[in-house]
Amino acid sequence: MQTCWLAMQQFRLVATSLRRRYDGATRVQMAQDGSRLVVANRNHKKPTRSDLVYLEQSPDFCDLDPRTGSSLRVYH
Numbered sequence: 001m002q003t004c005w006l007a008m009q010q011f012r013l014v015a016t017s018l019r020r021r022y023d024g025a026t027r028v029q030m031a032q033d034g035s036r037l038v039v040a041n042r043n044h045k046k047p048t049r050s051d052l053v054y055l056e057q058s059p060d061f062c063d064l065d066p067r068t069g070s071s072l073r074v075y076h
Helices: 011-023
Strands: 026-030 037-039
Touching: none
Parallel strands: none
Antiparallel strands: 026 037
């Protein structure tokens, strides 16, 4: 695949769009019959084809946790 970098959108525009989608991501789970994904919290909206969804909560890397590799180093 070849890409013309001059035709790409500015990184800030792409990052802003991704951040907006990330912040609005919906948690989903498998339906009882295992055939599809359903919204885990009935109070949340059903995601569209362009929305981000996730199955598990991400670990908080600000907390010390050897299982996730978080060593709680804070850089200033």
